[in-house]
């Protein structure tokens with residue numbers, strides 16, 4: 001199987017690149033905007049340039065397209081919505097059109113920011129999206145374009161993604177904890193921190209089952225799922241546990257004081273949903289895949305980071 005990995009330098013893309021499980025499934029062809037960070041040979045791919053995207057697909061002829069690339073600058077998207085929509089929306093029509101014609105499977109990622117955050121319970125996959133910012137609208141456009149393309153696909157909506165690599169809240173907190181004795185952290189937005197490695201494992205479990213299924217049954221597996229850890233946290237809860245666990249593991253000398261603040265104390269160009277908890281039950285049941293509590297995922301990520309810094313424990 002030939003696997004085209006778009007966005008190989010991003011947080012999720014990097015987790016795929018590191019995954020031995022992905023390499024075992026076929027020939028991985030990474031594609032990025034500026035060459036692979038780990039020095040591997042890399043195809044050039046710009047999702048804003050649809051003509052070059054088609055040429056890349058024709059050259060690579062993938063059986064599986066994993067789209068980990070996206071315009072993810074949530075605040076900047078407010079002033080660049082057309083560009084965000086081209087990358088997160090229109091590009092999916094191109095990828096989907098090619099995949100439908102060539103019988104390739106697409107794995108695509110979407111977001112909790114599709115929802116407005118006013119629901120009193122976890123959002124199900126069939127709840128009506130109602131994004132409150134430009135990034136959310138651009139990601140919704142991508143979902144609609146991919147579904148309309150007729151390609152075999154999985155759309156995995158995820159949230160609050162973090163890993164030991166890339167730009168994310170987890171690493172930012174560890175960095176700030178070394179620089180500042182006191183941090184003000186938002187305590188009125190609710191979601192579920194989800195490790196990138198969990199999304200990789202869940203995605204591959206679904207792809208495996210799709211490939212093993214008889215062709216007529218594959219369509220019943222395809223579609224949209226929520227791939228997030230279990231449980232609910234605020235950014236304040238997340239930061240508190242990051243500091244405690246990192247300190248226990250010896251990654252931090254002491255923990256900063258954390259002051260809980262409201263979203264209103266931290267104005268940003270883009271509005272964020274106050275409640276973006278996603279119900280992951282349909283993924284768990286359909287694929288028999290466990291999505292552990294966010295605290296377990298965090299503890300595991302801290303252990304991995306400890307091993308990277310200090311070498312593996314015996």
Ligand SMILES: NC(=O)c1ccc[n+]([C@@H]2O[C@H](COP(=O)([O-])OP(=O)(O)OC[C@H]3O[C@@H](n4cnc5c(N)ncnc54)[C@H](OP(=O)(O)O)[C@@H]3O)[C@@H](O)[C@H]2O)c1
Pocket residue numbers: 007008009010011012013032033034045046047048067068069070071072087109110111112139157158159160161162166167
């Ligand atoms: N991070 C989260 O909390 C979160 C939450 C919900 C959903 N998601 C979704 O999960 C997926 C992966 O996100 P992530 O956290 O891995 O994001 P990320 O770290 O920002 O990575 C995104 C990657 O996309 C690439 N990219 C941006 N514009 C591109 C373009 N025009 N052409 C080609 N590549 C382009 C970036 O390339 P450069 O390296 O060149 O900038 C970057 O490597 C995305 O679909 C995102 O919407 C993420």
